[in-house]
Amino acid sequence: MTKAGTVALVGRPNAGKSTLLNALLQTKLAITSPKAQTTRNVILGVYNDEQGQIVFLDTPGFHQPKDALSSMMVKSTVATLKEVDLILFMLDITKKEKAVDKSLYELVKQAKVPTFAIVNKIDMMNRNHIIPLLEYYHSHYAFDEIIPLSALNQDNLDRLISVVMQRLPEQPLLYPEDQLSQLTxxxxxxxxxxxxxxxxxxxxxxxxxxxxxxxxxxxxxxxxxxxxxxxxxxxxxxxxxxxxxxxxxxxxxxxxxxxxxxxxxxxxxxxxxxxxxxxxxxxxxxxxxxxxxxxxxxx
Ligand SMILES: Nc1nc2c(ncn2[C@@H]2O[C@H](COP(=O)(O)OP(=O)(O)OP(=O)(O)O)[C@@H](O)[C@H]2O)c(=O)[nH]1
Ligand SMILES: [Mg+2]
Incomplete structure (x- = not known):
């Protein structure tokens, strides 16, 4: 039986979620930019290999909503958490932790599915500084895995795929193998x-x-x-x-x-x-x- 499941990519705006989606699928599905709140819709991308299928859902960055648009974006992120088999919580290693990370973490825990911290942008930081930050996340949160990577340089993505596959249920594929997304x-x-x-x-x-x-x-x-x-x-x-x-x-x-x-x-x-x-x-x-x-x- 193949492995198959849905995986949400969540985190603060600008963490690199859409960059990671594109890198994992080796094609551009989601737009990216240095501006916060680039993604406004949940974007689906289907990854296939010999082990099975991972259906990634890239979400709008989680933030304190300020208007009807941003509250709709945040709502769609929160709704996505409730319908997935696994959550990737993306953190930008160059940014200080904020209260909004803790609020998102609380919501993520309520979903009661395996949750991995993706510590992104390691290309921006010296190795000596990376280890203490990973240890910090290890001691302050209960993530099932902590995976440092660089979405931009496509560094350590293989490890991400293999640990996600291990945790997905054995079931038939959710989408036909030739379907990459649902974009019009x-x-x-x-x-x-x-x-x-x-x-x-x-x-x-x-x-x-x-x-x-x-x-x-x-x-x-x-x-x-x-x-x-x-x-x-x-x-x-x-x-x-x-x-x-x-x-x-x-x-x-x-x-x-x-x-x-x-x-x-x-x-x-x-x-x-x-x-x-x-x-x-x-x-x-x-x-x-x-x-x-x-x-x-x-x-
Ligand atoms: N140096 C570096 N920059 C990165 C990396 N990943 C993403 N970026 C940059 O970070 C910025 C934000 O990336 P996005 O992928 O748009 O971030 P996002 O999390 O989807 O943001 P929202 O859609 O606003 O929630 C872009 O300028 C990316 O090029 C990385 O691994 N290293
Ligand atoms: Mg995005």
Whole structure:
């Protein structure tokens, strides 16, 4: 019988959860950025090897919610904890422990499933400093395993896979072996646009923006996309467009380059910037912008 199970990746914003998901699956499924609260939806990635299948669920970073958007994100992380066979609690070794880590740990314990601490970003720290930090986590928490690794450098990922496999139940595969994720083209493309926006802007813009795909069509040679970046204020619209459209054009350039490489198609992207005042405070807007439920195109 094969091993199979679901595994949640949780932790504070910016710990490196999405970077780890992509590294484990050797493909880009989730966007990543140095800005906190990059991931807004739970993202599924299916790992297969000769021993079995691990269904990873990358979650929005756990934090103290400040508005309807962030409380929805945190809710989806907490809900994920209740439906998995194992939890990977990701810690950034370069960051001091915070009260929010303890709150998340309490929630994780309630799930009553094996929990591993993933101590990430060890590439940033001298070996002599790593050991005492691992010992600290060992003595202050009851993790079933503590695994130091670097998601960015793909260091020690084999060990992570093998200890996760050991703890999963023996059961039939949960997903067909050729299914990597559940991403639609609409969702993935909107995320790639948001990623470039996050990397090119600062302060309140990353948190105030959403991306919606207005139209999407494919031909044998091209992918045609009309998309809108939604911001909260007129002043933000000006920043996202940039002087003579410079920032908007840079986003178009970077997105087109990446999607062309990935899909092997010419990318025709037209991008609009719209203002929807205080959308982050309105549940109906958040649902519309975060869950484009069109499954017309499955990736
Ligand atoms: N040096 C170093 N940087 C890393 C490592 N893993 C991730 N990062 C960087 O940390 C930042 C955050 O990474 P993400 O993967 O987006 O973090 P996340 O936990 O998914 O963040 P949220 O989606 O906001 O919860 C990015 O700039 C990554 O390149 C690592 O092992 N070493
Ligand atoms: Mg993320």
């Amino acid at each position: 083209y609409q969702f993935y493309i909107s995320e790639v646009i948001r990623e470039k926006l996050l990397n090119l802007t600062n302060q309140e813009i990353p948190h105030s923006s959403a991306v919606v795909i207005d139209t999407l069509s494919f031909t044998d040679t091209a992918c045609n996309i009309e998309a809108s970046i939604v911001v909260e204020k007129d002043s933000q619209k000006g920043i996202v467009i940039g002087a003579k459209g410079a920032l908007k054009n840079e986003i178009i350039k970077q997105v087109s380059m990446e999607l062309r490489r990935q899909y092997g198609l010419k990318i025709n992207l037209s991008l609009h910037v719209k203002v929807d005042k205080d959308w982050r405070l309105k549940t109906s807007k958040i649902n519309a912008y975060l869950n484009p439920n069109s499954s017309e195109y499955e990736q």
